[in-house]
Amino acid sequence: MKTLDLLHRWIGGLIGLILAVLGFSGALLVHKDIWVLLPHASDAQLQDTAAVAATVERIMADPATRPDMITFAGPDFGLNRLKFPDGSGAYTDQAGNLVTRWSSQWERPELWLFDLHHHLFAGDTGETANGIAAIAGLFLTISGIILWARTRKTFEFRLIPRRISRPAVLRHHRDLGVVAAPFLILALLTGGILVFRPMAALILGPTAPAQIDASLKTPAYPSVRLAQKHDWRAIVEKARTRFRDAEIRSLSLPRQGSGLITVRMKRPDEWLPNGRTTLWFAADDGRLVKARDAAHLPEAVKIYNMFYPLHAAKVGGLGYRLVMTFTGLALGLLGSLTAWSFWFARKRIRRPAPRLVQAQR
Template sequence: MKLIDALHRWTGGLIGLLLAILGLSGALLVHRNAWTLAPHAGDPRVADVRQLAEATQRLMADPAARPQSISYASDDFGLLRLMFEGGRGAYADQHGAMVMQWNSQWERPELWLFDLHHHLFAGDAGEWVIGVAALCGLFFVLTGLVLWWRTRRTFEWRLLPARMSRPAIVRHHRDLGVIVAPLLLLSLVTGAVLVFRPMTALLFGPGAPARIDRALAPPPPRDAKLAGRLDWAGMIVMAQARFPDAELRSLTLPRKNSGLITVRMRRPQEWLPNGRTTLWFAADSGALVAARDAAALPPTVWAYNLLYPLHAAKVGGLPFRLVMTLSGLAMTLLGTLAVWTFWFRRPGRADRKRPSYARRSARIMWAKRTG
C-alpha cells in the first residue's frame, strides 16, 4: 500500500498540472460554438443543397484563393470554416461570403485552445504526450480509489477544501476524486483510445485496431493532380443525391498526393459530428471514385466512432455538456491541488512522524462510537 501511495503522489505531482490544463481547456471547448464570436454564427443551418452547392462553387472557383478545406455549418454554429495553407483561415456565411479572416491560429482563441488541448502546440509529438498523460491519469484515478477505501469512513461531500492546509486538501482531494471518478474515467479512457488506436483492443477485443483501420481506409491513391477548374457544385449535388438524408459536413482537397477530393457527410443515426459517410472524387476530373455508407460499417467501427462524441460531449445536448464540463473542472481542481500539496505543501520531518489526518480522524470517530 505504501508503494501505491508513493506512486500515486508522484504521478499527481509530476503530471497534475498537465492534466489540469487538459481539463480546463476541455471544459471550455465543450461550449466552443456558444462562445465563438463572429457575424452570423447564430444563423440556422441551411439544408438546401442548391445553396450549399453554389456557396461551395463560389469559394473553390479561384485556384489562387481556394481553401484547403471547408467545414460546413452545423445546428449550433451557422458559419462555414475555411482553412488555407500556412495556418490562415476564414469564416464565411452559408452563401459563401467572407465575414472574418485570420492569418494565424493565435488570432482566434477557439483555434489555439483546440490546438492546446489536442496537440499542446507541438503537433503529433504533443498528441503523443497527451495520450501518455491520459494513461497516467487513469493510473491516478484507479490508485486513488484504492487509497480512498482505507479512509472511506471519513468521507465528506465538499466542493472545496475546508482549509488550505495540507491535511484538509489531501482529504478533499480523495473525497472529490471518488465522486467524479466515473466522469474522469470516461474522459481519460476515451481520450487515451483516440490517441492510441491499438488500445481499442482493450475495449473491443483482439483484432479491433486492424478491423477499424481496414474499414476506415480511403481508396488507393490516384495519379491525378488537382485541376484548375472543377464542377464543385456538381460534387455537392451528387453527394446529396447519393445520401439524401445526410448532412453535408466537410470538403477537403487531396492530401499527401492522394489525388482524391474528400466529402464527408453525417447521416441521422451517426453520433460523430462530421460523420463517417464519405465520398471520394477524382482531383483531375471531379468524377465520383468511391463512396462509403456509415450504416454499413462493422459494429466495432460503429462503437469506435462513439468515443469522440462522448469525449467531446457532442451528444446529449446541454445536460451532457454540463456533465463533461464538471469532469474537466474537477480534473483541473484535482490536478492543481495535487501539484500544490506535492511541491509546495509537503509535510515536514516532524509531520511525517505524526499519524496521518485520515488515521487521526478514524481514531477519533472510533473513540466516539465506542464511548
C-alpha cells in the first residue's frame, strides 16, 4: 500500500497541471454552442435539400475564395463553419451570408480552447501528451479509490476545500475524487481511446483497431484535379437521395492526394455529431464513387463511434452536459490542487535538535 501511495502522489504531482488544463477546458467546451454569441447562432437548423444545395452553390461559386470544408449548422448551433486552405475560417448563416471571419484561431476563443484541450497548442506531440495523461489519470483514479478505502469513515463531500491548507486539501482531494471517480473513468478512458486507437482493443477486442482503420479509410481513387465549376446542387441531391433520412453535416474538398469530394451525413441512430455515413464524389466530374452506410459498419466500429459523443457530451441533453461539466471541474480541481500540495505545500520535515552531550565526569 505504501508503494501504491507513493506512485499515486508522484504521478499526480507530475501530471496534475495537464489534467487540470484538460478538466477546466473540457468543462467549458461542453457548453461551447451556448457561449458563442454571434448573430444567427441560435437559428433553427435547416436541412431542406434545396436550401442546403443553394447554400453550397453560393459558398463554392468562386474558385478563388472556395473553402476546403463546410461544416453545416446543427440542432444546437445555427451557423455554418468554413475552413480555408491558409488556416483561416469563417461563420456564415444557413443561407451562406458571411457572419464573421478570422485569419487565426487566436481570434476565436472556442477554436483556441479546442486546440488547447486536444493538442495543448503543440500539435501531434500535445495530443500524445494528452493521451499519456489520460492513461495516468485512469491509474490515479483507480488507485485513489483503493487508497480512499482506508479513510472512508471520515468521508465528507465538499465541492471546494474547507480551507487552503495541505491537510484540508488532501481530505477534499480524497473525498471529491471518490465521488467523481465513475465519471472520471468514463472521460479519461474515452479520451485515451480517441488518442491511442490500440486502446480500443482493451474494450472492443483485438481486431477492433484494424476494423476502425478500415471504416475510416478513404476509397482508392486517382488524384484528379478539382474542376473549376461543379454542379454542387447535384452532389447534395445525390447524397440526400441515397440517404433520405440523414442530415447533411459536412462537405470537404480533396486533400492529401485524394481526388475525391467527401460528404458526411448523420443518420437518426448515429451519436456522432457529424455522423459516419459518408459519400465520395469524383473531383473532376462529380460522379458518385462510393457510399458507406454507418448502419452497416461492424459492431466494434459502431461502439467506437460512440466514444466521442460520450466524451464531449454530445448526447444525453442538458442533464448529461451538467454531469460532464462536474467531471471536468472535478478533474481541474483535483489536478491543480494536487500540483499545489505536492510542489508548494509539502510539510517541512523538522529535524530533532541535537542533544547536548553530557560532560564526562
